[in-house]
Amino acid sequence: MTETTPNAPGPSTLFDKLWNAHVVVPETDTAPAVLYIDLHLIHEVTSPQAFTELRTRGLAPRAPARTKGTLDHSTPTLPVGADGERPFATPAARAQVQTLIDNCAATGIELFGFESAQRGIVHVFAPEMGFTQPGMTIVCGDSHTSTHGAFGALAFGIGTSEVGHVLATQCLLQRRPNTMSVTVEGDLGPGVGAKDVILHVIGVIGVNGGTGHVIEYRGSTIRAMDMEQRMTLCNMSIEAGARAGMVAPDDTTFAWLADTPRAPKGEAFEAAKARWRALATDPGARFDVDVSIDARDIRPTVTWGTHPGTAIAIDRPVPDPRDDAERKGQRYMGVRAGDTLAGLSVDVVFVGSCTNGRLGDLREAARVLAGRRVADGVRMLVVPGSGEVKRAAEAEGIDAVVRAAGAEWREPGCSMCIAMNGDLVAPGQLAVSTSNRNFEGRQGPGARTVLASPATAAWAAVRGTLGDPREAFAAPQTSQREVA
Amino acid sequence: MSSETRIVSRSVVLAQTNIDTDQIIPARFLSTTERSGLGAHAFSDWRTGADGTPDPAFPFNREDNAGRTILLAGRNFGCGSSREHAPWALRDLGLRAVVSSEIADIFRNNALKNGLVPVVLPEATVQTLMARPDDVLEIDIATRELRTPDHQVHRFPLDAFAQTCLLEGVDELGYLLSREPQIALYEERFHAR
Ligand code: SF4
Numbered sequence: 001m002t003e004t005t006p007n008a009p010g011p012s013t014l015f016d017k018l019w020n021a022h023v024v025v026p027e028t029d030t031a032p033a034v035l036y037i038d039l040h041l042i043h044e045v046t047s048p049q050a051f052t053e054l055r056t057r058g059l060a061p062r063a064p065a066r067t068k069g070t071l072d073h074s075t076p077t078l079p080v081g082a083d084g085e086r087p088f089a090t091p092a093a094r095a096q097v098q099t100l101i102d103n104c105a106a107t108g109i110e111l112f113g114f115e116s117a118q119r120g121i122v123h124v125f126a127p128e129m130g131f132t133q134p135g136m137t138i139v140c141g142d143s144h145t146s147t148h149g150a151f152g153a154l155a156f157g158i159g160t161s162e163v164g165h166v167l168a169t170q171c172l173l174q175r176r177p178n179t180m181s182v183t184v185e186g187d188l189g190p191g192v193g194a195k196d197v198i199l200h201v202i203g204v205i206g207v208n209g210g211t212g213h214v215i216e217y218r219g220s221t222i223r224a225m226d227m228e229q230r231m232t233l234c235n236m237s238i239e240a241g242a243r244a245g246m247v248a249p250d251d252t253t254f255a256w257l258a259d260t261p262r263a264p265k266g267e268a269f270e271a272a273k274a275r276w277r278a279l280a281t282d283p284g285a286r287f288d289v290d291v292s293i294d295a296r297d298i299r300p301t302v303t304w305g306t307h308p309g310t311a312i313a314i315d316r317p318v319p320d321p322r323d324d325a326e327r328k329g330q331r332y333m334g335v336r337a338g339d340t341l342a343g344l345s346v347d348v349v350f351v352g353s354c355t356n357g358r359l360g361d362l363r364e365a366a367r368v369l370a371g372r373r374v375a376d377g378v379r380m381l382v383v384p385g386s387g388e389v390k391r392a393a394e395a396e397g398i399d400a401v402v403r404a405a406g407a408e409w410r411e412p413g414c415s416m417c418i419a420m421n422g423d424l425v426a427p428g429q430l431a432v433s434t435s436n437r438n439f440e441g442r443q444g445p446g447a448r449t450v451l452a453s454p455a456t457a458a459w460a461a462v463r464g465t466l467g468d469p470r471e472a473f474a475a476p477q478t479s480q481r482e483v484a
Numbered sequence: 485m486s487s488e489t490r491i492v493s494r495s496v497v498l499a500q501t502n503i504d505t506d507q508i509i510p511a512r513f514l515s516t517t518e519r520s521g522l523g524a525h526a527f528s529d530w531r532t533g534a535d536g537t538p539d540p541a542f543p544f545n546r547e548d549n550a551g552r553t554i555l556l557a558g559r560n561f562g563c564g565s566s567r568e569h570a571p572w573a574l575r576d577l578g579l580r581a582v583v584s585s586e587i588a589d590i591f592r593n594n595a596l597k598n599g600l601v602p603v604v605l606p607e608a609t610v611q612t613l614m615a616r617p618d619d620v621l622e623i624d625i626a627t628r629e630l631r632t633p634d635h636q637v638h639r640f641p642l643d644a645f646a647q648t649c650l651l652e653g654v655d656e657l658g659y660l661l662s663r664e665p666q667i668a669l670y671e672e673r674f675h676a677r
Binding site: 030063073096143170171172175325419437 | 512516517559566568593598643670671674
């Protein structure tokens with residue numbers, strides 16, 4: 001899987017090596033390449049029509065073992081009720097979940113359903129299981145598939161027709177994208193994390209700055225990040241319009257994989273490691289676009305508008321709108337040019353999603369919440385990204401900290417990130433969310449969203465207004481109301 | 485997919501930049517296992533006023549826009565999620581082409597699979613077209629040209645394969661299935677170890 005084509009000239013990038021190793025039929029002027037897909041992930045929302053298409057044509061999945069399914073988007077994050085029923089938001093949501101269960105059963109695809117302790121958001125559970133490995137091509141009917149690039153995989157979102165293509169042929173028709181390097185050098189300041197880095201990057205290159213490109217994140221800041229942070233980073237590549245984001249695999253990557261149930265073991269693991277190491281971009285390899293960022297310029301970052309490109313440091317004023325869309329965005333959000341966002345009144349705080357629903361994220365939020373209370377009138381939801389995250393967090397007592405602070409502790413799922421399962425923000429309410437999209441109505445019709453790191457979100461919950469999370473670590477916790 | 489060489493229509497204008505797929509079809513309408521019927525929910529949150537009744541001024545509510553099959557949209561149309569429900573919804577509304585100075589990658593891919601033609605033209609050209617939505621435009625897939633009533637001809641990029649698919653109704657899945665021998669060979673070479 002990791003061999004490069006023998007005729008690849010000169011030094012290659014990580015992307016070049018991955019692309020070349022997966023070309024089944026090379027592209028020509030008149031036809032795209034046929035690209036082999038190693039791992040296909042499916043969930044309930046974008047797969048039903050693909051299975052229908054296969055059935056209509058009398059086709060079966062070509063390699064069912066290469067597809068893994070989970071339930072996350074329409075899935076309730078409240079447990080089974082007293083009546084023994086799962087509290088689905090709508091009959092349609094229940095039917096959609098049942099459709100995936102039936103489709104997987106009928107085709108022999110492994111599904112991590114309600115009975116699985118590992119069920120979770122597709123981009124959280126697959127890396128935990130060790131399904132996500134360096135050198136792979138990985139696709140899913142979900143744009144945040146870019147998350148898996150953190151392991152040195154070429155991972156991208158596809159539409160439902162393409163889900164059908166992969167099920168039936170294990171291949172996709174693809175034109176080779178361009179490459180972009182985003183190099184971040186230096187140490188991050190205290191209270192500044194991966195979410196701040198990626199929001200800053202999107203603020204710099206723009207919400208469409210990555211269109212047509214695959215980004216490789218490089219530099220000392222990235223190398224110093226753990227796998228969870230790298231996933232947060234790669235996750236939001238799509239918010240800059242990029243096809244995919246990736247980080248070259250290294251010892252940090254291998255240490256994560258060694259602990260996972262489905263990664264190769266023993267000698268096979270050692271052999272894989274040697275192949276994976278060779279994937280890194282060669283010295284002197286060229287990217288189509290190079291972007292350089294100084295880590296010292298990155299502060300706790302939030303968004304003021306209705307797309308992720310409206311990112312600013314929390315202590316900076318909201319800029320003058322550049323066009324009608326930005327004027328509309330400021331009106332929608334109820335912010336004014338020249339004001340800082342610190343002090344903005346908050347109704348809802350959401351910690352979770354495939355961006356920031358991992359153990360490290362929940363720890364960060366819990367550090368802020370410990371010994372404090374969520375402000376009166378603020379509703380806070382903490383939703384672990386997977387069963388595994390939930391179990392590990394509970395073993396550390398994070399659930400107790402969350403509950404003691406007056407926040408809700410839920411079952412794993414996408415929850416308020418996409419508001420399909422009944423977890424939603426009311427019209428006009430302002431939510432500070434660790435998810436990835438602040439589009440109009442993303443968290444419910446009329447909902448307003450500020451994107452932020454787990455620390456910033458948790459601090460907003462405690463203050464009842466947006467504030468600089470660095471204060472949370474400076475302020476004595478006894479100044480807050482006692483924990484009940 | 486029906487094959488057609490030309491799309492001839494007046495236009496519907498949504499000038500806003502960065503129109504994301506959550507606007508095109510909000511997530512609460514994705515709990516469906518069908519492809520059809522999504523047009524009724526397209527731009528759902530923009531079509532109604534604060535009181536929940538339809539806003540008569542919204543372009544897709546305007547009587548005089550009925551039957552128009554070309555959408556002129558602001559830069560970076562279709563950004564956000566990979567939901568193919570977005571082009572399904574637009575096709576269900578009767579649209580055949582989207583013209584913008586930039587169209588997001590996944591949306592463009594999904595659009596092409598559903599006979600919705602992505603037409604990318606320079607921003608200044610799109611602005612000019614937006615100023616005259618009642619002009620009958622002609623989008624010619626065979627020549628990759630958009631023609632205006634005053635005989636302006638704007639060439640737009642269209643991948644040769646996508647063009648063939650649109651013109652001849654090539655079935656992409658069928659095309660991939662026909663590559664079975666190469667796929668089997670690849671699997672043998674790379675995955676036998
Ligand atoms: S958490 Fe949000 S962004 Fe991630 S897969 Fe779920 S809905 Fe998509």
